[in-house]
Amino acid sequence: MSRLAEICAGITPPDAEVAARTQRRLDFKTKPRRSLGRLEDLACQYAAIRRDEQPALPEKAIIVMGADHGVAARGVSAYPQEVTAQMLENFAAGGAAINVLARHAGARVVVVDIGVLRPVVNARIESARVAAGTADLSVGPAMSSAQAEAAIDVGLAHVERLHAQGVSVVGLGEMGIGNTTSASALTALLTGCSPEEVTGFGTGIDDAARARKVQLIQRALALHALDPQQPLAALASLGGLEIAGLVGVVLGAASRRMAVVLDGFIASTAALIAVRMAPAAQGYLVPSHRSVEAGHRALLRELQAVPLFEFDMRLGEGSGAALAMTLLDAAVKILLEMATFESAGVTDAGA
């Protein structure tokens, strides 16, 4: 068995017994039973992931994988390809939305060049380049199988290091001009939805550009004739290096009993591929928002992830993950810090 197959096979679901004990603990807190709703669910899920009904406060990191896409040459984005590298520099300088939101959430940001066209040289960016961008998925495979596996390994390695540093929650972030085309193609294949249904406006293209994007995805799916039951092959043919990297992040985190906070469309595509490779990883996914990108709804349905909020966001970078982390923290604090009916001397209706 390959190392990747071993990791997938080694993932076990979060502990349902711990979740149930955590709920009983919450039921003694000074509030009507279940009156904090999904905040209680989040606390139980996190406890179950950590196998600890009194887990330590989350230690948080957002991994932003950046890579370029050969398909960008087909005019599928509102932005030129050089923006991928420019935005990685912006992440390194601390001026992007994800920096602001991660600081707000108390999460560190790990920026990884996993395959930008020209190398981004910056001490604050991890260089883990698998290739100088992917090939154009509309004329051939975006990556070889070996490249896809190497990119997954990059994600695994980064999670492993964060785990060793005490991180317990990772958020999925990405940057890659053209990557909604890749994500829409993968989503269509893996969910069975039509390209028309799961293709959106990305960074802000117009109707005509979107129509071309849909046609391009239709042609690519016909060209590759992939089997939806083979997620790794699909990832190689249609994916991006950053998407593959995030697949590794999800698998590595689940194998290390860390929570994985979803972000928008691209990140959720990676999560679905990971769950198809290791179904037990699903319980480690903490939803964040539902983006305006058309395919996100189908992905979240497939992941059985009910979004925590819907803010009409469509930025990626891990921006939604950072916001969701503030809610996850709140949930864990409820579990750790609230008084019980007994300790506070409050009469309990259930008593």
Next chain:
Amino acid sequence: MSRLAEICAGITPPDAEVAARTQRRLDFKTKPRRSLGRLEDLACQYAAIRRDEQPALPEKAIIVMGADHGVAARGVSAYPQEVTAQMLENFAAGGAAINVLARHAGARVVVVDIGVLRPVVNARIESARVAAGTADLSVGPAMSSAQAEAAIDVGLAHVERLHAQGVSVVGLGEMGIGNTTSASALTALLTGCSPEEVTGFGTGIDDAARARKVQLIQRALALHALDPQQPLAALASLGGLEIAGLVGVVLGAASRRMAVVLDGFIASTAALIAVRMAPAAQGYLVPSHRSVEAGHRALLRELQAVPLFEFDMRLGEGSGAALAMTLLDAAVKILLEMATFESAGVTDAGA
């Protein structure tokens, strides 16, 4: 003109011109235009409220008004009336959900005894008692007009003090066993919905108790024969002292150009009364969650407030307001801290 009427007349809407300038400022930040969706709306609203397109970071407080309700004697709650006072003590000790969530949000908590049955004596609780609870609204007016106005004055005075201390955002919190009955009656009257539609399970009563609660509200509405166009008279007949106090908080905050973060059903009832008294106050309301309590949907519709999240919460205390404050802070930080395309050297699609 009375002082209250003067305050209402003096409220002007947030500055739409500042909101528009703030949006233009956001459009120069390194992200596709409008790609942070409602986070951008929140930033623009806050700037418009503060009349400053670069407002200082919010200084936040949650005002939790506690009072008892004569109608509690009718068995409309799952909890005994003594829980109101016990929970105020719990707020003062820092062990309740609102304490945990307010600490998380960086908001101070101001606890006010505005009319608990027996006085709560605690140095951390402000005593501003208007009465020893309300009378039973099912047999007569809950309050006199003078009491309702005195309770509004308590809210005004507390906001005034917080304003002087530099607070720019107030969250609406409340505690009062029996107060969903009062809020459902007010909601039915003010929205035109039937008591059946807007009466829920409060802290967790059963179907039979809820059916009695609906009947009681129907009888009360028939008894008082109120005019929905007279919000102050409705508040006196059906309201709670804590609801009246929060009406004062909303009006005072709007008159001082402070943002008001909504909470659940009870707090939103107070907000609707305030908006009926001073329509320009509406622009100062920042939505938080939609609670599971049946009447909340109708109230939010009436307030034209689209909730930021829906967590199946039904606790009150300001718990939803505290969570929403973390999102409002994130929005303001995006405005203040993000780089522009120019400063970060990123190519802009719009350029």
